[in-house]
Amino acid sequence: MSLAQILFYVMGFIVVASALFVASTKNLVRSIFMFFITLFALAGLYVLALADFVAITQVVIYVGGILVLILFAFMLSGKETLNVLQQQKSKFISLSKLPAIVLAVLFFIVMVNVIGKINADNLGWIKQVIGAKAEIKPNDEMINNIGINLMTRYLLPFEAISILLLTALVGAAHLARKESKA
Amino acid sequence: MVSAALFCIGLYMIISKHNAIQILIGIELMLNAAILNLVAFGKYDKIANGGQIFALFAIVLAAATTAVALAIILNVYKKYKTIDPGRINNLKD
Numbered sequence: 705m706s707l708a709q710i711l712f713y714v715m716g717f718i719v720v721a722s723a724l725f726v727a728s729t730k731n732l733v734r735s736i737f738m739f740f741i742t743l744f745a746l747a748g749l750y751v752l753a754l755a756d757f758v759a760i761t762q763v764v765i766y767v768g769g770i771l772v773l774i775l776f777a778f779m780l781s782g783k784e785t786l787n788v789l790q791q792q793k794s795k796f797i798s799l800s801k802l803p804a805i806v807l808a809v810l811f812f813i814v815m816v817n818v819i820g821k822i823n824a825d826n827l828g829w830i831k832q833v834i835g836a837k838a839e840i841k842p843n844d845e846m847i848n849n850i851g852i853n854l855m856t857r858y859l860l861p862f863e864a865i866s867i868l869l870l871t872a873l874v875g876a877a878h879l880a881r882k883e884s885k886a
Numbered sequence: 887m888v889s890a891a892l893f894c895i896g897l898y899m900i901i902s903k904h905n906a907i908q909i910l911i912g913i914e915l916m917l918n919a920a921i922l923n924l925v926a927f928g929k930y931d932k933i934a935n936g937g938q939i940f941a942l943f944a945i946v947l948a949a950a951t952t953a954v955a956l957a958i959i960l961n962v963y964k965k966y967k968t969i970d971p972g973r974i975n976n977l978k979d
Contacts, residue, residue: 723915732908739911746918750941755925758941762921765945766914770952774910777956780963833930846935853935854942865943872950879957 712752718745736774743767757847910955917948 722742726735743766750759854862921941928937 726911726915735908735911739914742915743918746922749922750925753925754929755938755941758921758925758938758945761942761945765949769949770914773952773956777959780960846938850935850938854939858939861940861943865946869946869950872954876953876957879954879961 708752712749715745715748715752718742719749732778736771736778739774740767740771743771754841754844754846757850910952910959913955914948914952917944917951920944 719742722738722745726738726742729735729738743762747759747762747767750756750762921944924937924941924944926937928935928941
């Protein structure tokens, strides 16, 4: 087993374990900070998939932006949440959560089945790429290519997403404004 | 496998939690599962970079979603003094 494989398994274990902890813990603060660890480990997985630019973006946007936003929302609405925390029973699996667990496990079984069936290494186009030795190698410089593609081949999605982001920002600012005396 | 597990944890969280912020984290987990798949298969697309670029788009979309959702959560909290979606029972005033 090569070093990259060992790293992949370690990262994957960290991601799944910390996500499970995020889902199961009662304490919202701990949940948020374990989500932080999940995101970092995911960035590590992206590096292992040879997508370092995406990994950096993940760290900057998710860890720097989204997590801070979530923390803000938690702190601005925190008093009631903390009160609820103390009242909750410490049972891990209660009856009201049973449907959710059953649904999630069933979905997981279906997905594992599908992954087993498609047999990703023998998929047609992947075989073709590997045959042509055209997959991304670890020492390839991909950022130039990403930038050029972003401005030529994917220009329309890029503009669409920028408009959407502008709309979302305006909408968020409108929603969060102080109510005027009308 | 990791992606599937992550998606299912997110699904479980969305259904079972009584806290809008935790539901939001669940949604983020599911989005991350999708991004992980995009990136993993983007490895085999050297010329067009489809996987990686759409992963970037997905991250930006997630950021926009979160901003709007948090604004809504704050507004709801101001009005109802709770962020439990099960206890919010009317839409306007």
